Amino acid sequence: MSVPADLSPLIDAVRMLDLQPRRWQWVSLSLCVFDAVYSIGAHYDRHVLPVVRRVAADAGIEAASVPPPTTDLADPLPLEVFLDRYDTVEALLEVTKNRQRTSPRGGILKAEAVLRFATILHEHGIGTVHDARVLLTDPQRFETVDAQLHTVPGDGGFGVRRGYLWMLIGDEDTVKPDRMVLRWLARHGADVDAAAARILLTELAAHVSGALGRRVTAWEVDHAIWASARSVRTELHAGP
Structure with a gap:
């Protein structure tokens, strides 16, 4: 190299x-996960943004996105809170109003993929945007988490879903x-x-x-x- x-x-x-x-940054890691998962194979304005905004509204988040930088903001919907609030796929579907799948054939519901993403991150002690940004600076720990996220169906070619998630999370100078x-x-x-x-x-x-x-x-x-x-x-x- x-x-x-x-x-x-x-x-x-x-x-x-x-x-x-x-131009903007989601204020919560939970919203970043929704954006990344629902963006694969879907029109962003027609399908992705409405889903993220519905979840934000249901969780009482008045300003779901803010101009960067967001280094000093508290995450209004940490993954621990998110997983407690939406503990089943059905509960999440009631809010998202979206039954898209990660793939037309053999894919799982994107709502399920979100829960699996959130669970993996949470199990590794990652609950907020700040936690995820710290992860980006730790190569060995990052590779472990990234490999587990890859097991969730619907990653896209070249791991585009994970790449997009890390891009949404990263600050202006910390990228993956x-x-x-x-x-x-x-x-x-x-x-x-x-x-x-x-x-x-x-x-x-x-x-x-x-x-x-x-x-x-x-x-x-x-x-x-x-x-x-x-x-x-x-x-x-x-x-x-």
Whole structure:
């Protein structure tokens, strides 16, 4: 694994991406889990946002999302509280009003996938956005949790569901590059693991900030690469 001595081509490639600042952040880890699970194979505005907002409203959360950063906010719906409140799939379905499955054939209800995600995280002592961000800084512990989340049906190609969850959770400077981001970096000459990629994304953000004349965060670079890689993969598998 290596990082090219000359980062100029990589910096140029990042500058060509659609770099957009994060506009909002869910205030609860529970809402991040809903977003990640329901987003796979579903229209975001028509299906995902309504589900997240219904759950937030039912839990009494008046402001489900806020502009970043959110480092000092208390999680209004920790996973322990969430799992106590919605202790069965049926209870959750009554609130979500959504019976989508993780896959048309052989998939489980997304409501069940949410509960299984939440249970795995909770069993590892992760209950809030802050807890999850701490997890992102602990590679060994992270790999254990990530591997268990992978066992829940509906992960999508390249683990897109998990990658999206970590993206929703990460703060502006603490990101967890997934396999699509790592493959994009490798194609551009930086064959690195996730730990080295985190450092590289921060460096790239600093270089691009100078070039664009505004602060670009590691999250922006990670998100732009992820979105670009996902778009290319979708086009390759779209068919006529």
